[in-house]
Amino acid sequence: MKELKIFGVVTFFTLVTYWGVEPLAHSIFHPHVEPADFQFKDLEKITETKGDATKGKEILSQNCVGCHSVEKVGIPAQVDKQTAIDSYGVFPPDLSTAGLIYESNYLANFIKHPTKAGKLEHKYDGVNKFYIMPDYSWMSNEDISSIVEYLKSIAPAKLSNKEVFVDACGRCHSMKYDKLPAVSDVTKVMASTPPDLSMMIRSRGEHYLTTFINDPQKHLHGTAMPRVGLTEEAQKQVITYLEEIGDSKKAEREAIAPYVLGFLGFMIFISLLWKREVWNEVK
Numbered sequence: 708m709k710e711l712k713i714f715g716v717v718t719f720f721t722l723v724t725y726w727g728v729e730p731l732a733h734s735i736f737h738p739h740v741e742p743a744d745f746q747f748k749d750l751e752k753i754t755e756t757k758g759d760a761t762k763g764k765e766i767l768s769q770n771c772v773g774c775h776s777v778e779k780v781g782i783p784a785q786v787d788k789q790t791a792i793d794s795y796g797v798f799p800p801d802l803s804t805a806g807l808i809y810e811s812n813y814l815a816n817f818i819k820h821p822t823k824a825g826k827l828e829h830k831y832d833g834v835n836k837f838y839i840m841p842d843y844s845w846m847s848n849e850d851i852s853s854i855v856e857y858l859k860s861i862a863p864a865k866l867s868n869k870e871v872f873v874d875a876c877g878r879c880h881s882m883k884y885d886k887l888p889a890v891s892d893v894t895k896v897m898a899s900t901p902p903d904l905s906m907m908i909r910s911r912g913e914h915y916l917t918t919f920i921n922d923p924q925k926h927l928h929g930t931a932m933p934r935v936g937l938t939e940e941a942q943k944q945v946i947t948y949l950e951e952i953g954d955s956k957k958a959e960r961e962a963i964a965p966y967v968l969g970f971l972g973f974m975i976f977i978s979l980l981w982k983r984e985v986w987n988e989v990k
C-alpha cells in the first residue's frame with residue numbers, strides 16, 4: 708500500500724511538471740509564429756494602381772541609377788563598389804533580377820518606404836537616422852507601380868538557387884563554405900553583424916528559416932535584419948541553396964535510413980529467435 712501511495716505522489720508531480728511547466732517553457736523558447744504567407748498584408752496595396760513599364764524605365768533612370776546598376780539592360784553602376792560600401796556600408800544591389808525575386812507589392816512598398824517594408828522603423832526613424840536606401844514616398848503610386856512593371860519586364864524567367872541567394876542575401880551575408888565573402892560592411896550602418904550563413908540550415912533548421920526570412924521580427928524582436936519580401940519560389944530556392952551548401956549530405960543520410968532500420972529489424976528478429984532457443988533449454 709505504501710508503494711502505491713509513493714507511486715501516486717510521483718506520478719502526480721511528474722504530470723504537474725509536464726503539463727504545467729513544459730508548455731510554458733516551450734512557448735518561451737519556441738514561441739508560435741504564423742507561417743509565411745507571402746502576401747505581406749500589412750503593406751499598402753500599391754500595385755493595385757496600374758503602372759506602365761515604358762514610363763517605369765524613364766522614372767528608374769532618373770531616380771535609381773545613381774546608386775543601382777541594371778546590367779541586364781546595359782546600365783552600369785555609377786558609383787564605384789568600394790565607395791558605395793564606404794558610404795552605405797553595403798553595395799546597392801543590381802536591379803536586373805528584382806522583378807523576379809521580390810513579391811511585386813512588397814517591391815513597390817520597399818521603393819516607397821524601405822524601412823516600413825523591411826520592418827526597420829524602430830531602427831531608422833527618418834528624422835535623426837536615415838536608412839541606406841532613400842524613401843520615395845513623394846512618388847505617386849502609379850509611378851512606383853510603373854517602376855515595378857519595368858523591373859518585371861526585364862527580369863529573367865529563371866535563376867539558379869545560388870543566383871537568387873547572391874541577389875537577395877549576398878550583399879549583407881557571406882557564405883564561406885561556397886567561397887562567397889561578405890561584400891559589405893553592414894556592421895557600420897546596422898550596428899550588428901550579419902552572420903555567415905554556411906551553417907545556418909543546421910543551427911536553425913529549415914522551419915525557422917522559412918518564417919525568419921519572411922519576417923525576422925517574429926523571431927528576433929528588434930533585429931536589424933530587414934524583412935526580405937521574396938516570392939515563395941525565390942525563398943524556396945534560397946533555402947535549397949543553404950541546404951546544398953550547409954547540409955550537402957542530407958539526401959545521402961536520408962537514403963541510408965531504410966537500410967539501417969531494416970538491419971535493426973532483422974537483428975531484433977534474430978535476437979528473438981536466439982532468446983527462444985536459450986529459454987527452451989532452461990525449461
Ligand code: HEC
Binds near residue numbers: 771799818843878
Ligand atoms: C542613395 C542610393 C540609392 C538610391 C538612389 C536608390 N537605392 Fe535602392 N538601395 C540602396 C541600398 C544601399 C540598398 C541596400 C539596402 C538593403 O539591402 O536593404 C538598396 C536596396 C534596394 C533594393 C533591394 C530590396 C530588398 O528588399 O532588399 C531594391 C529593389 C531597390 N533598392 C530599388 C531601388 C529603386 C527602384 C530605386 C529608385 C526609385 C532605388 N532603389 C534608389 C541605395 C539606393
Ligand code: HEC
Binds near residue numbers: 797927933945
Ligand atoms: C540589408 C542587409 C541584410 C540582408 C539583405 C539580409 N540580411 Fe540576414 N541579417 C542581417 C543582419 C544585420 C543580421 C543580424 C541580426 C541581429 O543580430 O539582430 C542578420 C541575421 C540573419 C540570420 C540569423 C538569425 C538568427 O537567428 O540569429 C539569418 C538566418 C539570416 N540573416 C538570413 C538571411 C537570408 C536567408 C537573407 C536573404 C534572403 C538575408 N538574411 C538577407 C542583414 C541582412
